[in-house]
Amino acid sequence: MEELELIPQDIEAERSVIGAALLRPECAFEVLSSLQKDDFSSIVHMHVYEAMEKLAKEGITPDIVTVNSRLEALHLATPGTIEYLSGLTVETITTKNIKSHIDIIREKSKRRRLKEICARAISETSDPENDIDGIANGLCNAIYDLDRRKSDVKPLKTAYQEAYAEIVEAVEAKKEGKLLGIQTGFPRLDKRLAGLKKGELIVIGARSSMGKTSFAMNIADHVKKDHKVLYFSLEMVPSQLALRLMAGDAKISMQDLRTGDIGGKEIARLGTAIQSVNGNMFISDNFRQSTTDIMALSQKVRREHGLDLVIIDYLQLITRTEFKDNEVQALDAITRQLKVIAGELEVPVILLSQLSREADKGNKGGQRGRVPELSELRGSGAIEQNADVVLLLHKQSRDSTEAKLIVAKQRNGATGIMGLHWNGETTRFTEEDSVHRYYGKTPFDKQEVEY
Template identity: 35%
Template sequence: MAKTNPLKVPPQDLDAEMSVLGALMLDKNAIVKIADTLKPADFYDPRHQKIYETIINLFAKSQPIDLLTVASKLKEKKLLKEVGGEKYLTTLIESVPTSAHIEHYSNAVREKRVRRDLINVSSEIHEKAFEHDDFETLLDQVEQKVFDIAGRSRIQKFVHLKDDLPAAYERLEKLHRGEGALRGVATSFTGIDNLLSGLQKSDLIIVGARPSFGKTALALDIAREASLKGHVVGIFSLEMSREQVIDRIIASQAQIPLWRLRTGRLAGDTEFGFVRQALDDLSKNPLFIDDSPSPNILQMRSMARRLQLERGLDLLIVDYLQLVQPRTGSDNMVQQITEVSRGLKGLAKELNIPVLAISQLSRAVDQREIKIPRLSDLRESGSLEQDADVVMLLYRKDRDRMDATEDEKNLVEVIIAKHRNGPLGSVQLKFDQEKVSFRNIDTTHQAPEE
């Protein structure tokens, strides 16, 4: 017969708790060292929770903290007897000779609290795993609880200005020299980067266009170039298989036609050498692809969290937004897109990274004589226009107008139709349809400030 383990006492350090409280009543200035990081709930002993909460209240009201004031406040709340009376408060003071090590004691108390939280969460997970019906929601809740505990365990304090000055000088010097002037992740398209200063942390960027206008090609070019610069990039490819995405990236990097690459009809050893060099360059890239069919926003959030935890994550690409499955089961497309767009914006904020999502446009654009896209053309836009920080719309005159010149062939206008924190404008890029890749041309127009 198997032996049962005796009940374990939850992690706690009563000596450290006593030392913290004693030090606080011993030195009136000790509270400022820990008040922002130590909470009443961090204490294991309920008596200590009440005493510390009383001390915090005194501190909040700028009242002195010592044996007499703490005892008086506890007595006023009819808690003095419950915590052991003045005798126990005196014992706390006598338990520590000095307040010099209060931060060490405080950290010990906090660490035990985190361990208790982990035990409680694991017990909660154990129970919910048996009874919870919605598996995806359960996984999301579990991850969120663990992330919350991890977040609470980190201490962030003021940093002395002089400690940040060397880094500030280096950053400003680079800006002055024109090096690394972008504040966000570079797209490597000069005009776009000049207008946006790169893709910014916590921003949701929408790239919208009609079919076959190069939305995916632009997103993959941005992903490839960012990863070549060392940025960790994740791609959710909901439309194409991982193999198709990889072939496109190789063709763009090697600068050879995609069709010849996919059929093996390369132009001799020269083009194969380009492919080999591209493979060598790309093998060093921190670029990750997921081609799971129709994931929902919870699954995507879980995978993105994991990638950030394991590898770090600087940029997330979603191709494309309308294929992300909603969780509500609503038949209303507007509600579905709203759920997805808010989920992606929440993900950008949670992970503090730019999220670039491709979106189709509604058929309304096809009904106009001049088919230049507008914000309102975002298909079943729901709250897309509201949630997005940046909206880029692609327009090709050669696909729209019979009077397009030879110079305008494969010329794509990238319209910055929304830019929450900066200027609007447009950028012209050349699209190489065979190599499914864009390249810079020196034409940028910035809209006048309102």
């Protein structure tokens, strides 16, 4: 005879927690802020929690009398309910261990929910008509949500102390000529942003073929010297991205590399470039990636190698698992999820985005003289809303060597415009070339201006 599978639970911990909540008001509110109804395995304890929650919302302190009365009003009481509640308080010798007992209940609850999630996934995979990718995404989302609990409150004084610690850290970093955030390799941009900071979603928008992938790769190439980078390429295979990096590192024209029009000196430089590559950058080449896939792979890389920066190229190619028929809602959901991912992973996330076709209206031929605006982020105003920083990359034409980098939004800092120089042969952006440096000018503008 098969043994019955035991349900993960700890009834004694549940009895202890309910007993403490009925004895002391502060314990009751700690239980309500730390646990949910479904965290209890006993239906009786679920009902008691529900009664306490309703009382607390009405400003009534939960105790034996008020809880029993509310259970009666909800038709959840039995003739022995008051005796059961009294027994719980009698059993509770001390309330000092309530936090550890709450942790036990949460751990058992998590085990139960995980078993339910896996059982549901197994059941769904048995039906050949169910979409396997949808099942996998649903499974990943459900597992990801396991640790999402009621948010804790934080005293304002604590927030002040944390903010002050960040200020002190920034002051010390400035004394040493450093930045708190990760440096991009573009000094003026780093100065304006104070580097790429943990938990931030940084959107880089540009019209088609304006160099946003190259700009992101330039940042990645600099960051990978000292930090771990994960690059999600939804449009190019890793070898194409590597070709761009090699062209810049070896200072060889992309066209010459593609056609093989190189000699011994160039081959030697390529060899040097290859030998200098470290193991700090990883490229995902799966063209079908949802935000769940991005989160899962990012967590894997962080766990196995460490992770400091995520770059996604680009937003409109991310697989939509929600609102498939509504682009605005879909992009809103995706950018909100990516902001959450940045916070959960505690890394900056750079997200590339196309600008809408409206951005090209009024331009003739290859000329794209009009400076782009935030409203032209393709598909949804929520992109701007969910981003901490929005950078807009602009060139007057595809072949122009002059470019503008517009800091169009910075949630915690100033906006502005800075000039860049574009070398199409090596796919490199720099803040200024020798001509601009000699004349003391930056492309487009004599000086940086507020945007």
